[in-house]
Amino acid sequence: MIRRTATGTLIATCAAALGLAAPARAETPVLTVLTYDSFVSEWGPGPAIEQAFEAECACDLRFVAGGDGAALLSRLMLEGTRSEADVVLGLDTNLTAAAAATGLIAPHGQTGPWDLPVAWDDPLFLPYDWGWFAFVHDTTRTPQVPGSLMALAESDLKVVIQDPRSSTPGLGLVMWVQAALGDRAPAFWAALADNIVTVTPGWSEAYGLFLEGEADLVLSYTTSPAYHLIAEGDATKAAVAFAEGHYLQVEVAGKLAATDQPDLADRFLAFVGTPAFQSVIPTTNWMYPARQPEGGLPAGFETLIRPDISLLLPADQAQALRGPAVDAWRTALSQ
Amino acid sequence: MAHGPVAIGAVVAAAILALVAGSLAAVALRGAGGWPGPADWVALRFTLGQAALSAVLSVALAVPVARALARRRFPGRAALISLMGAPFLLPVIVAVLGLIAVFGRQGWFNDALAVLGLPRMSVYGLHGVVLAHVFLNLPLAVRMVLMGWQAIPAERLRLAASLDFGPVEMFRHLERPMLRAVLPGAALAVFLICLTSFAVALTLGGGPGATTVELAIYQALRFEFDPGRAAVLALMQVALGGAAVLAAARVTVPAGFGPGLDRLAERHDARTPWLRAQDAVAIGAAAAFLLGPLAAVVWRGLPGLVDLPAAVWPAAARSVAVAAVSTALTLAAAVALARAVVAGARWVELAGMLPLALSGLALGTGLFLIVHPFVAPERLALPVTALVNALLSLPFALRLILPALREIEASHGRLADSLGLTGRARLLRLVLPRLRRPLGLAAGLVVALAMGDLGVIALFAGEAEATLPLIVHRLMGAYRMQAAAGAALVLVALSFALFFLCDRWGRGDAAA
Known part of the structure; x- marks a missing residue:
């Protein structure tokens, strides 16, 4: 145990001395998305979305799972402006008023139209499925x-x-x-x-x-x-x-006002409306996508x-x- | 001479109290607390009622079962005793679905009633809640009472045999004093577990009438975001738990059998056909009640084993690691506390039992608030889970170890004192060898409880820290009931294997 720790320290020290570890980390910005459990699991939408977004953003997309939908709001409130999260994804319309009242959410800046059965004009919360x-x-x-x-x-x-x-x-x-x-x-x-x-x-x-x-x-x-x-x-x-x-039930994403990656967060919110994100939703989250992909819904949904x-x-x-x-x-x- | 144990025990007890008070204070400081409303008092009444009923029934049923197991020898007895402990190790949701398979509307029990031409019975309601709590806690109660029977020295039984004691005299002179020493503690443990019940009570309770205080805490933290109220409710629970601990301490009377030479006990009594039949019924009924739902869990889980998600195995490894750390922490703390209590520091026992009445959600939220300003919570997910599990299972370990240690000190303490056997030497030569049986059982329970815990990890876990219970939960939340049943079976099998190993070690090679 002690020997392994010592070896680990040695390797880390050498790597740092050679300038290997530190710069590589600095070049890849990390976008942290706080979401619910079932989103990040291997059978949920998380993995495919992470892969698709990382392919175009030159960043590291990191999901943090915080229990279920209601736990997300509670966690946001507990963490306040000190939250590491840049984006919260998974609140629903019964919770958005309370989330908006915290003042922790910034406008998403995205424009419709959305494929929702109701009109949507919330400037803070961006629908991703329903x-x-x-x-x-x-x-x-x-x-x-x-x-x-x-x-x-x-x-x-x-x-x-x-x-x-x-x-x-x-x-x-x-x-x-x-x-x-x-x-x-x-x-x-x-x-x-x-x-x-x-x-x-x-x-x-x-x-x-x-x-x-x-x-x-x-x-x-x-x-x-x-x-x-x-x-x-x-x-x-x-x-x-x-x-x-x-x-x-409309599930929404929001940008945290205190994010240290505002541009990356905006890019992610724009990505939410693209086919790469939306086409994953129906057969992983088993909900309707907020913007229907061009190929339509998967066979069976009809x-x-x-x-x-x-x-x-x-x-x-x-x-x-x-x-x-x-x-x-x-x-x-x-x- | 007693300074050593008392000082160490006091430090451990103070650390526990600081952890409990600190986490509750962290929650309370986040918001003004509302005084509990009428609905909370209704919830409190229901919580107390179901916990008391569950405790009394579990212990009452445990007595005939433990007595039968204590005075009978039959092939497979040791395996049966181990296996009957399994329901206590089931994650709550798995246990509920197992019970439903037996007692539900479409369950085996109702099918059997229908075959007999009897009306089907609903399991939902207060009786369902108590049924589930007895199912989950009867194993613990049986083991605690059985240990009491086994602690009656063989010399006393031989004396009883030579005096030709019948069952009535046996009960009056040996069994009644033993039960007075053991039952309050066993009932207390079950009562405290049921005090913080949430998913079982609600799911089988049949409606919002079956609301417990723990649900009110959940609601306050999740939907109303009122941490102050949650802290008040959690404090209420702790106060109730503390009152129960004190009450149990008052009615406990040490058995005082004096020392024995650890010979294998032989029972001369209970050889009549009538008593044989009585014991056979007790063991048979308990085995059917406890193993039926367990069989359902295995039966449902088998098809799910074929395509388990890859995430199951690393999660299982994390669960085992967490459980191992929790167990080491708990046993060390329990022995330290028990030694201090026996040396005279009674308040230490209260500190050791309190965590059982603590809301896991309130504790987890408090720790989250304490940790969050310094480090990302998911980085500490596994250490915090291990710590919280150690804390929450400490009372079980203490309950098992304390009576045994009292007996050891009462029987051998004076001799050890006169030999100048103190400190480390006393611990290693006298205490630990004689504590082997309760230590093994306690280790088994703690390791299995930590394996099955879902409370804290769900608050802290990120993408890569999920434990096996969390995977089961996530699978169920994504329609994958079959895979969830398979993963649950893996969890149960692992928990049981660890429990069995520890328990087996504790029981040594003795037939007991």
């Missing part, structure tokens, strides 16, 4: 499904959902109900209570329980069946279209439902509604 929340079922196990939120609450079907206090999809459902039903939200939750098998802390537990056959429906995304179809050749999963419309009505509360309104809506959810379901 999806509709939806309930997913197994067509062989549960062939008959209700056509609206209200019909679901009145049915006998068993559902598993996520907790809005610890999970982004869980919060998405609360916002969905709020946007679609308004004042009728508490009544909806009261009616849904007997359908709920359980509430899980995160998406993975809920989806795992659904695949185990514990529930007829699980709260997920309209794009979830694409994973089973494309990656597993399994066409039995489908999302259910609801008459009230479907709530959107089988997915496309809701007619897209719901999305403005960021500041979502922020203001979150507390009361989650309280109403908890009160109704704790009875």
